[in-house]
Amino acid sequence: MYQQILTEVQQGTLVITINRPDKLNALNKEVIAELSQAIDELLAKNDLHSAVITGAGPKAFVAGADISEFPQLDAAAGAALAALGQEKVFSKIENATKPIVAAVNGFALGGGCELAMACHFRLASANAKFGQPEVNLGLIPGYGGTQRLVHLIGKGRATELLLTGNMLGAEEALRMGLVNHVTAPEELLPKALEILQLIHSKAPLAVQAILGLVNTATYQPAEGLAAEVAAFGALFDTADAKEGTTAFLEKRKAQFTGK
Ligand code: COA
Numbered sequence: 001m002y003q004q005i006l007t008e009v010q011q012g013t014l015v016i017t018i019n020r021p022d023k024l025n026a027l028n029k030e031v032i033a034e035l036s037q038a039i040d041e042l043l044a045k046n047d048l049h050s051a052v053i054t055g056a057g058p059k060a061f062v063a064g065a066d067i068s069e070f071p072q073l074d075a076a077a078g079a080a081l082a083a084l085g086q087e088k089v090f091s092k093i094e095n096a097t098k099p100i101v102a103a104v105n106g107f108a109l110g111g112g113c114e115l116a117m118a119c120h121f122r123l124a125s126a127n128a129k130f131g132q133p134e135v136n137l138g139l140i141p142g143y144g145g146t147q148r149l150v151h152l153i154g155k156g157r158a159t160e161l162l163l164t165g166n167m168l169g170a171e172e173a174l175r176m177g178l179v180n181h182v183t184a185p186e187e188l189l190p191k192a193l194e195i196l197q198l199i200h201s202k203a204p205l206a207v208q209a210i211l212g213l214v215n216t217a218t219y220q221p222a223e224g225l226a227a228e229v230a231a232f233g234a235l236f237d238t239a240d241a242k243e244g245t246t247a248f249l250e251k252r253k254a255q256f257t258g259k
Contacts, residue, residue: 002037004020004028005019005038006056009048010193011196012050013052013193013196014038014042014051014052015052016052017055017056018056025055025063025112026065026066027111027115028066028069032085036089039096039100042096049196050100050101050200051098051099051100051101052189052193052196053100053103053116054104054188055106058106058127058185059107060106060108061112062116063109065085065110065143069081070137070139085143093115093118093120094118094120094215095212096211097211099196099199100120101119101121101192101195103125103189104122104130104170105125106127106128107129108124108129109129109132109167110133111143113132114132114141114145116130118148120214122179122180123180124181124182125182125183125185126182126184127170127185128179130168130173130179131165133165134165135163145162149161149162151218152177152178170182202256203240203254203258204240204258205258206240209231212231213227213228213231216228239259240257243256
C-alpha cells in the first residue's frame with residue numbers, strides 16, 4: 001500500500017523507513033502523504049504503542065525536502081507546501097499521543113533535521129550528520145526548524161547553525177542535546193526499540209499526559225504548570241493509577257490496561 005516508505009511492526013512499535021535511498025530519502029509530496037498516513041495508522045491501531053522513523057540505506061536519514069520540487073514554486077505555493085507538511089506530518093508527530101522516536105542513520109539535513117526534531121526524541125548512529133543548509137539555497141527551514149532547533153539546543157547555537165548552514169556530527173549533536181544517544185549503526189534500531197519497550201511497560205494514559213505536557217512546557221510554559229495540575233489530578237481517576245500505586249505498595253509489578 002505504501003510506495004515511498006516501508007512499515008513493519010516490531011514488538012508493538014511501528015518501524016517506518018523512508019525508502020528513497022537513491023535520492024537520500026528526500027521528502028517529496030508522496031513521502032509526506034505516506035508519512036501522514038503511517039502516523040494516522042499508529043494513532044488508530046490499539047496494538048501499536050509507538051513508532052520509530054528512520055531512513056533506508058547506510059547514508060541518509062533524510063537529506064531534506066526534495067529540492068527538485070522547489071524551482072517552480074512561488075510565494076503562495078511555497079507557503080502552502082510548508083503549511084501542508086507541518087499539518088500533515090511535523091505537528092502531527094509532535095502532538096501524537098504515542099511516542100515517536102527518530103533513529104537518525106546518516107544525513108539529517110533541512111527537512112530531515114526538522115523531521116528528527118519533530119519526533120519526541122532522537123537517537124543517532126555514529127555517522128549521522130545534522131544541519132539546516134537552506135540558507136545555502138537562499139531559503140530558510142519551512143517545517144519548523146527555526147523554532148524547534150532553538151528549543152532543543154538554545155538560541156545562540158541554533159542561530160549559528162541556521163545562519164552558516166554548517167553540519168554537526170553525531171557526537172557534537174549529543175553534546176548539544178540534539179540527540180539523546182549515539183550508537184554504532186547496527187545498534188541504532190535495537191537501541192530505539194529497547195527504550196520504547198521500556199516505555200510500553202508504563203501506563204499509556206500517563207505516557208500520553210507527559211507527551212502533551214512536554215509540548216505545553218515548550219510552547220506555553222505559563223499554562224503548562226496549570227495543565228500539569230489538571231492532568232495529575234485526572235490520572236487519579238484511572239484504573240492504572242490505582243493499579244500502579246497498589247502494586248508498588250504490594251511489592252509486585254503493575255499490570256497496566258490503559259484504562
Ligand atoms: N532533494 C532532492 N534530491 C536530493 C536531495 C534533496 N534534498 N539530497 C540529495 N539528493 C539527490 C542528489 O541530487 C543525487 O541524485 P542523482 O544521483 O540523481 O544526481 C542523490 O540524491 C545523491 O546525492 P549526492 O549529492 O550525489 O550525494 P553526495 O554524497 O555527493 O552529497 C549531500 C550528500 C547530503 C551533502 C548532498 O546530497 C546535499 O547537499 N543534499 C542537499 C541537502 C540540502 O540542501 N537539504 C536541504 C533541502 S531544503
